[in-house]
Amino acid sequence: MIKVGIVGGTGYTGVELLRILAVHPEVTVNCITSRSEAGMPVADMYPNLRGHYDLAFSEPEADVLKACDLVFFATPHGVCMRMVPELMAAGVRVVDLSADFRLKDLDVWANWYGMPHESAEWADKAVYGLPEVARGAIREAQLVANPGCYPTAVQLGFLPLLENELVDPARLIADAKSGASGAGRQGKIGMLHGEVGESFKAYGASGHRHLPEIRQGLAGAAGTDVGVTFVPHLIPMIRGIEATLYAELKNPADFDRLQNLFEARFKDEPFVDVMPFGSHPETRSVRGANQCRMALHRQEQSNIVIVSSVIDNLVKGAAGQAVQNMNIMFGLKETLGLEAPALLP
Amino acid sequence: MIKVGIVGGTGYTGVELLRILAVHPEVTVNCITSRSEAGMPVADMYPNLRGHYDLAFSEPEADVLKACDLVFFATPHGVCMRMVPELMAAGVRVVDLSADFRLKDLDVWANWYGMPHESAEWADKAVYGLPEVARGAIREAQLVANPGCYPTAVQLGFLPLLENELVDPARLIADAKSGASGAGRQGKIGMLHGEVGESFKAYGASGHRHLPEIRQGLAGAAGTDVGVTFVPHLIPMIRGIEATLYAELKNPADFDRLQNLFEARFKDEPFVDVMPFGSHPETRSVRGANQCRMALHRQEQSNIVIVSSVIDNLVKGAAGQAVQNMNIMFGLKETLGLEAPALLP
Amino acid sequence: MIKVGIVGGTGYTGVELLRILAVHPEVTVNCITSRSEAGMPVADMYPNLRGHYDLAFSEPEADVLKACDLVFFATPHGVCMRMVPELMAAGVRVVDLSADFRLKDLDVWANWYGMPHESAEWADKAVYGLPEVARGAIREAQLVANPGCYPTAVQLGFLPLLENELVDPARLIADAKSGASGAGRQGKIGMLHGEVGESFKAYGASGHRHLPEIRQGLAGAAGTDVGVTFVPHLIPMIRGIEATLYAELKNPADFDRLQNLFEARFKDEPFVDVMPFGSHPETRSVRGANQCRMALHRQEQSNIVIVSSVIDNLVKGAAGQAVQNMNIMFGLKETLGLEAPALLP
C-alpha cells in the first residue's frame, strides 16, 4: 500500500482526492493537513465521506509527511515551493496540484503569481505532469507539477494540430468556460450562488494565470513560440470545463485527415476520448471522471479547425490527473481507482 | 458472474443501472432493451458510458431475457406485470424498478395507475424490496418490487418512530422535494430547463401515486393504519430527494432517547446514516451514492419530531437499491459495486 | 416627489429597492449609504443600474437622512433601533426592512437576536407592516417594521384559516423553502455556488429567527396562542420562497367553503392572488413581482388543509413590500411602481 499524505485538504481538490482515493485499492491516506481546521474530522466537513474515513485534519508536520511515500499538495501557490526541498531530501515523492512548479521561466512565474519563486532547483527538476505528453518522465520524477485545469483541456485539444505543424501557431484562440468549483472554496462574494447562478460572464479576459502555462505547453508541442489568446468564462454550474479551440489550418486539404490523426494520437490514452467528427462533447459526460473528451468541427468554406474539449476541472483537471500521475510514478496500472464512468445525468 | 438483462434502458434509471454495474465485479450485462432505440449503441445515447460498454439497445426478446440470471425492469408501469409470468416460469429472478408490484391491494393499484393489474399471483408473491425492512425475504425472493424514490426516503425516516409506537400514526406529514430526474427522460414541456430552472413548486399536492405506497409501508411498520399527508415538490436540480417528516410524539419525554433509538435501528445498515442530532443532511452528500442520510430535530416546547431524510432518487431511490437487492438475492456482499462516496461538490 | 434615503444599500434588498424605485414615478432617491463602500457609484457595484442612477454610496449622516421624507433601512439587525429615535424626532418616516421592530416581546427579541433591544419606545409604537392585516395602521405609522420573507409567505397562507377559527391552532406546520438570496450578500462559504448549487437541505430546523415572528403574527390572527412548527430549507436558486402549510380542519365539512373564503378574504388585495383549488403556484410566477400567489389542496379522506404559498423573497418578502408600505404611508396608489408582471421564464 502506498502511504499518502495530503497537504491542504479543506478545498475542493482536497475532498476530491479523498473521494477518489477512498476506492483506490493500493493507497492508504496517512494524513491530511489543514492549519485552520486541525482536529476536525474530514467527514464532519465533507459528509459524503462519512463512513469512508476516520481521519481528522491535522497540522502539517514534516515528520508525518516524510513518513509518506507520496504527498499531494492541494494548497494555494507559494506553499509547496517552500516545503518541497525538505520532502525531496527525505526521498518523498510529491505531486503538486498548485501552480508552484508548472512554469519553467521563473520570471514569468514571479510576474503572474506576485512573489519570487523560492525553489529554482526543483522548478527545474519538476516534471510537468500531463501524462499524454510526458508519461516517461513522470514515471521517473520525484516531483510532478500537476497541470492546471484550463491548460489540461486546452493543451490536449491543440496537441495533435501543433505536433504535426498543421496550423498557424501564431493564431490560436482558446475560448474556455468553467464551473464555479474552479474558483475554490473560499468565502468570496463574487462566488456566492446569488452572484454566479443564472448568469454567465467572461473573466480574466485581459490576462489569466493559466495563459503562460498554456503558452509554455503549446510551445513545447509546436517546437516554436505560439501566439495564443485565452479567455476564461464562468458557467453557472459546479463542475466542468469546456474549451472551444480555434486554429487556422495551413493547408485546408488537411481537414480530411484530421479525425484520423486525432484518433491515432490518443489511441492508447486511457483518459482521452476522441468522439466522431461533428460531435458535441458535454461536460456532464465527464462529471466525476478522469476523462478528456473532444470532437472536431469545420464550418463550410472555412479553414478554421474547431476543437471542443471537455474535462471535469476537479478530476482530469486536478485530483484525478494527480492520481493518474501517482499511478504512473508507482508503476501501477494507470487507470487504477479511476475506472468509474461519469455521473450522468 | 451474474448475467443481467435490463428491460427499458433508455431512461435515467436505465443509464444509472449501467453506470453502477460498469464497476460491479460480479456482473455482466447481457442485454439492454429498448423498442424505440433498438440498434443504437448505449454509449451513443449516453456518452459517459463510452469505453465501458460495447452493448447496443435491442428489442426485448423473451429468449434472451430468459438466458439471464436476473432481469431489471426500468420500464413504465404496466410492462413488467405482463412479462413477469413468463420469466418467473423460466426461473429468472426479477427486480422491478417500476410500480407494478409495489402495492398489495390491487384495487388501490388499479385506481392510481389507471389500468387493471394483470398479475395478481405475482403481486402476491412479490417482495417489497426495502432491505432495511425485508432483507430476509428479499434473499429468497424471485420477484422483488423495488421501492419508489419518495417512499424510500419517507419510510426510512419514519420507521423507528412507528416501529416503536412513539408517535401518533394518524398525524404523519411528509413534505418531500425531488430533483427533476425523478420525472424521467421524456420530452414533456413542464420538465424543460426553461420551466424547471430557477423555480420551485409543489406538485401532486392533492394526491400522488407514491402516497398509497408510503401508506402501505408505514402501516406495516406501525402495525396499524396510518394517516399520512404527502406533498412532493420539484427542485431546480437534477438528482436528490429531501423529505422533511413531522410526527407528534405521544410522550414528549421520549425525545431524550430518539437519537439513540435511530442509531440503534440502523447500526448494521450499510446504507443508512444517522447524523448527529440537529444536523442538516444535504442531498449532495448522497449524490451518486446508495445512501440514505438523516437527522432529527426538535423545536423548543414542541412535541413534534422532525426528521430530515435525503437520498439520491436515482440511486438509493432506484438503481442503487435495485443493485443492493440483487446483491442480497445472490448472496453477494451487500455493498458490492456500491462503495464509492458521493460526488461532492 | 417623495425624497427617499436608503441606509445599508450594498445588500440584495438594497439593490432591489433601487431597482423598484428606478421606475417609481413619485420617488427620488436622495442618498444610499454604506460605510464600507462610501464613494463607490451604485452602478459600479450593480451594473444593472447603469444609466438609471448617478448616485454613489455615502457615509450614513444624520443630516442627510433627516432631510428625507422616508428612510428605508436595509441593514443587519441592531442598526435601525439605534438610529430610529433621532429620525423619529426629526419627523422622518421609516420603513425598517431589518428585524429590529418586528417583535413586540422584547425579551423574545433579545433571545433570538443575541443583544438587548435599545428602543423599547419605538418597538411599541412600530406598526408591523403586513398591509393585508394592518393597512389602516400603516397609513398613520411613522415607523413600519417590514415583515420577514418567510413570515410574509406563511402568515398570508394561514390568515383566512385562523381568522375564521377553522383549524386547530395548536397544530400548524409550515414547511418553507427559499432561494439563496435570502441569506444576503456576504462572503460565507456555505452560500458559495459550489455549496448551494445542485443540492437541497433543511436548515435552522431546530429553531429559526422567523419562528417567533410567525408565531406572533398567527397568534394575532387567531386571537389565541398558536403552536407552529416552522422548518426552512435552501433551494439551489436565487429568488423565491414556497411555503407548504398544513393545518387540521376542525370540521371537515368546511372544506367545501374554503376556496370561497380565501377568495373573499383577498378579493381587494392587489398583491395576493388565490389560484383555483388544486393549483400549484410556482415561485417563478412571482419572480421580480410584489405578489403572493397561493392555492389550496386536500388529499382524499383527509382533514388536513394544505396551502401552497409563493412570493419573491426580495420583493413581496422585502423591498417590494417596503415600497407598498411607503405607498400606503404617503397616500399614493398602493400599486404605484409595482405593476410589472413577474419575469417568466
Place this chain on the structure above:
Amino acid sequence: MIKVGIVGGTGYTGVELLRILAVHPEVTVNCITSRSEAGMPVADMYPNLRGHYDLAFSEPEADVLKACDLVFFATPHGVCMRMVPELMAAGVRVVDLSADFRLKDLDVWANWYGMPHESAEWADKAVYGLPEVARGAIREAQLVANPGCYPTAVQLGFLPLLENELVDPARLIADAKSGASGAGRQGKIGMLHGEVGESFKAYGASGHRHLPEIRQGLAGAAGTDVGVTFVPHLIPMIRGIEATLYAELKNPADFDRLQNLFEARFKDEPFVDVMPFGSHPETRSVRGANQCRMALHRQEQSNIVIVSSVIDNLVKGAAGQAVQNMNIMFGLKETLGLEAPALLP
C-alpha cells in the same frame, strides 16, 4: 393606443411580448393567436400574467389581424412569409420575430431553413430591424425583420471595428453562449432540465442558422465579405447570451483609441452600454432588460481585440427589440415600456 396582434403566442417570445406590453402605456393587445391552445386564457398558461390580461388565445383569423395596427409574429419560420402579403395589402405593419425575412439571399435562406421562400417581394422590402444600424429605415418600414438573438449580440460587438475597417474582416471569430430559453418552449428531450442542467456544451459548431445572418450583417458593416466563425454553446441557465468576439487589429496602435471609438459609436444609443475597458459584462446585468452591454479587452503583446457582449436573448434578442422597433415605427419615444432595470440578482 396602438392596437397590437400577436401571432403564435404560446412560446417564450410570445409571453415575453405580453410581459413587456403589459406596462407599455401606448399599446393595447387586441389578440394573441395559437392554433393549439385556442380558447385558453393566456394567464392560465402563464400565471405571471394573472391580473394583467383577460385575453385568451384565439385561432389566427385574418380579419382580426387586419384590424390591428401592428402584428408581431412569434412563430416558427415559414408562417409569417405566408401571411405577410395579405397583411401588407391591408396596410397592417408587421414585426416578424421569426427568421423569415432576415436574409436577403433567398437561396441561402432556402438552404438553411429547408424550404423555398414564398415571399420574395417582401423579403426584398423588409427592413432588418437592428435599430443601431437601420433606425431610419425602420421608421418607414411596413415590415421589419427582427434580428436573431445571437446575431444581435455578435453584430453590435463587431460593428465599430468593421465600420471603421480596423480589423481583418476575413478572420472574425464569435464564440457565443446562450441560456436554454433560446431553444424555445417545445417538448424536446435534449432541452429537459435533466439534460441541460449542470452541463455545458457547444452545439451547431459545424453550422448554425444564425451564421448566414451574422455574415450578412457584418458584411454590411464592413462593406465587404467577411469570414466569420460562429460557435454557439448551451449554458445551464434560462436567459442570457454572452458572445466573446475575436478580431485581428490591422494596426496594433489602434488599440489606444478603441474605447473612445466604441463609446462614441453608441453614445446616443439608449440600449447599448459600453462599459469601461477591461470590464466583464454579466448576462444577469441585462436580465429582463432591453440592453446590450459590452466591454473591450486586450491581452499582453497581442493584436487581437476581444469584445465581450451580453444581451437577454428574449429581450434585446427578441421581444424587447421588437417593441423597440415598434416604438420607432410609430414615432413613439424609443424607450417607452422598456425603461425598467434588469433583475439582479
